[in-house]
Amino acid sequence: MRQVLLLIAGLAGFLCSTANAGADIAGAGSTFAAPLYAKWADAYRKSGGDKVTYRAVGSTEGIKAIIANQVDFAGSDEPLTDVDLLKNGLLQFPAITGGVVPVVNIPDIRPGQLTLSGKVLGDIYLGKIVNWNAPAIAALNPGLKLPDLAIAVVRRQDGSGTTRIWTHYLAQVNADWKGTVGEGSAVHWPRGLGGLGNEGVATFVHYVPGAIGYVAWDFTKRNHLAYVAMKNAAGATVEPEPRTFQAAAASADWSGAYDQFLTNEPASDAWPVVGATYVLLRADSGKPERSDATLKFLDWIYENGNQAAIALDYIPLPAQALTEIRERLHAQVRVGSTNTNDDR
Structure with missing residues (x-):
């Protein structure tokens, strides 16, 4: 029992320390999307971006972690309702589709x-x-x-x-x-x-x-x-x-609601049996530096991530949807007094 308690305490400490150390970006959630987040993280780091870690713990645990503000973003294959997003101060965007x-x-x-x-x-x-x-x-x-x-x-x-x-x-x-x-x-x-x-x-x-x-x-x-x-x-x-x-x-129409089943x-x-996987993040994490770093990573995904997605047989979103998502991302994520629209 003592070993189990130590393991739980260590896991909690890892989540908190990862989400608060430097500008490194911490994500958790969907195992469906885990191979792609790993590939994106590697490519982003090689491009000069921050280090990104992603823990494949399942969508449900990822949602819990982002609600508790323990990670910077979560991956989920189950879209949350508008009510749940509003209640928890979260934003939700489709990342990719796959079988x-x-x-x-x-x-x-x-x-x-x-x-x-x-x-x-x-x-x-x-x-x-x-x-x-x-x-x-x-x-x-x-x-x-x-x-x-x-x-x-x-x-x-x-x-x-x-x-x-x-x-x-x-x-x-x-x-x-x-x-x-x-x-x-x-x-x-x-x-x-x-x-x-x-x-x-x-x-x-x-x-x-x-x-x-x-x-x-x-x-x-x-x-x-x-x-x-x-x-x-x-x-x-x-x-x-x-x-x-x-x-x-x-057949998906991403111009309206993002919560689509395919x-x-x-x-x-x-x-x-095809579905979308989503990225969840806080509209205001209370940590402007971390929000800015996360925003830059996600923006990079939507601008540069298709090649990695195709290599793993995921299906990228249409170009028009990607443009709209990037605009909403920059408009809705609060990173402090700086307007990140000028930073792209």
Whole structure:
């Protein structure tokens, strides 16, 4: 118990010291976006910017940290409502979009060889389908030899924006899921092994025979997992790749509200589980120097971050949206008496 208390105290001290030391910038939250924040941070430092640290603790913990003013920004895959933003003095901007992918560990099944539908995925996570050679799965995969192997469901243990995207999709395509479990960053799971972060889910799937889980696309590639092809809203079979992510994201209108979900989009080549990840920061942190440093980093992301995003198969926001976001960012973040619009 003493070791646990020391660990908690050390973590709290790390958050506070990181957010208050020098001009270094501290972020925390979404594991979905963590690979990209790491790449952005490295490129920003090499360009002459401040050091940026980002802790992949999940969207829910990231939101808690920014509300408590323990970090300079948070990453979240679940957009907050206008009411919650106003209540907590927060600003919210979309950063990037990307795909969430079902992955499996089934003997002799290669990436993209197995096809599932949203209805079947919901029934698997509900526990209505418990074996890989079940008739509903076989009907989607004629000619594919499916093993008599129990399905090991893997899901997130922590509060997660990736879970919000995933459960939002399942609620759209499976009526039983919508009626019994619903959607959210944390839900009452009917079954499954809980992994911490996208990395935890990917690790479980990698090592547990018969496993199925959901992770961001980058974690699928990094862990060499067998991804599943999907039946989309148009009835077409699609595989996860930048082209199908882009087809889903193309319908988004960022000129209005920023809280968009991009699941089950109607385009014939759209990947069905796509979502945006958001950056949250305080309108007034009470620390002008730190707010200025954070603003410069985020402004750099919106001006220079697309190349890194594309390299990791995320989908950048449209140019017009990026321009509007940068204008709002500079207009709404309070950094003291200096008008940062003249600093760009």
